[in-house]
Amino acid sequence: MTASVGIIANPASGKDIRRLVAQGSVFDNNEKINIVQRVMRALEALGIRQVLAMPDAFNLIAQAQEKAGVGLHVDWLDMRPTNTTRDSIEAAQLMATAGVDCIVTLGGDGTNRAVAKGCGYVPLVPISTGTNNAFPEMIEGTLAGLAAAAVALKVDGVRQTAIRLARRLDIVRDGEVIDFALVDVVVYDELFVASRAIWDIDKIQTVVLSQVVPGTIGASAIAGYLPNIPNNKQGVWLEIGPQGQPVLAPIAPGVVAPIPIEALHWLAVGEQRTVMHAPAVLALDGEREVPIKSGELIQVRLSQNGPHVVNVRAALQAAGQAGLFVSLNGKGGGQKPDL
């Protein structure tokens, strides 16, 4: 079967209220078109001929294709954009069903969360064009395209060294997983989803993280800057409150604030805890999503059921080692040229 790559570009990311309440970057849609152009040129350069694209009301990918003038064949998913998160979920599902080898996404944490709901086992190359971007990478579009091509061409060593299974934070109600986050869950002292973003530090009551790494912004940053983080790759549950030990964290673009941690519990994969605050709203990956009613019991569980994610640099390294860039024939055998 011909190697194929899917592209999902979210036109709505990078425009929400965090442009107003924090210094959120403006990733305008022309910049996204620019990035998609670069992805397409890179795919074409490595011999990918088949691209599956999510249609959107802003025609991001169509415009990119026109401007790039590439010889790629772009197939449009048979779906009608609703201009909501559903589009990304549906697009990912359709791409997985169609058997794409890799999906390149343009968006932030929210977009990738939606894609993760539909992509199944298809590995993702997530390019940051959102606000917090803890999950996707700040990676240049051309390189992302090259990495996606390397995955789609099944180049020796790429799958083995450059694709990891991401963690997930499952939201559990009555024993059933009703939703999930890829990076962080925040219990926010508010009743409504409204404009979705969270920015009022005083309203943060609990933070649950799927991993603890420094070098991110958003709620995921809160534990990443603590001293004495254990090395055993656990998740963490933080209770936030005025009696707590303040930790400075880059909680939003341009916003570095002291967050008082009252209690800290490390979470192993499979472990869950119950949310102690209700009524409230759960923000998943930076966006309010699940209202919790008074008296309702909700658990958050760390699981290993996340999407497969491509580490772009590792993929390019493996592909380089396998000779993809000198022979365009990195499959099996691995005949290294004498350079």
Place this chain on the structure above:
Amino acid sequence: MALSQEALLDLYRMLVRIRTFEERVGEMYYEEKLPAFDIAAGPIPGEMHLYSGQEAVAAGVCAHLRPDDPVTSTHRPHGHLIAKGVDLKKIMAEIFGKKTGLCQGKGGHMHLFDPDLHFGCGGIIGGGIPHAVGAALAIKKRGQDRVAVSFFGDGAANIGAFHESVNLAALWKLPVVFVVEDNLYAISVPKAASTAVRSNAERGAAYGIPGVQVDGQDAVAVYEAAKEAVDRARRGEGPSLIEGLCYRYRGHFEGDAEGYLKEGEKASWKEKDPITILGNQLKEQGWLTDSDAEAIQAEMTSLVGEAETFARESAYPAPEEALEHVFA
């Protein structure tokens, strides 16, 4: 909590008030005009551009405004007027062309001015945008904490005056909030055929001001975004742009055959009705019951009915008054 029960119930009442007013005007408009659609006939002569469907934007923004905050509006002004708190009777009387109306019956539906509440509107596309900036300049020079708001549509965002206004407001850091009501069409021209950038929120970046896109059907989302924008302006931090994605239920004007609409488009937007959405959110919190909702509807129907009666029973201005009030 900013999103309090009281604030959101007021928001809900405002949505119902606007919808009820607009739908009733929409019924009365056709009196005596049919079958041949004589636009000059009946109690409401002339054109009519109704706001039904877009209520969440007007209500969500104006909820944060004080009586002394200036607002400029458009050819589709009723929603903004009502949300600003202008007397329904005086609005209705002006629409009917009666002496007791806001402009003594000489302005009509598109020229509704209330100096006490600092409200103005007009049919010139984009015409109100520089006015709001002028008002904001006066506010800043006087050292006041008032905020000016300009409502306009996706079509107006391509007018030169929009760009000049945003540029100047940004340059001088003026207390003004630009609210683009993107309802997908400028009369019958779809936005994709008129606007190079597809999202007007992004245009804020061209002038160095924050631009935020918000679901214009979700009154609470608009309320939240508008609160931040208005507070920011009041604090002296300058202008911002809010783009509300919304939809007009009744076409550009009354009598619009709407041949340019895509099939099923209106129906799918009506599934996201702002009154239904907010009503459901309030019911989920236990802040509104079905009978509360019925009571609110009855209250608004009655208020609009009073405005209608007032308008119908008021006198027309006398022909001798034709040259009064029309010159500065």
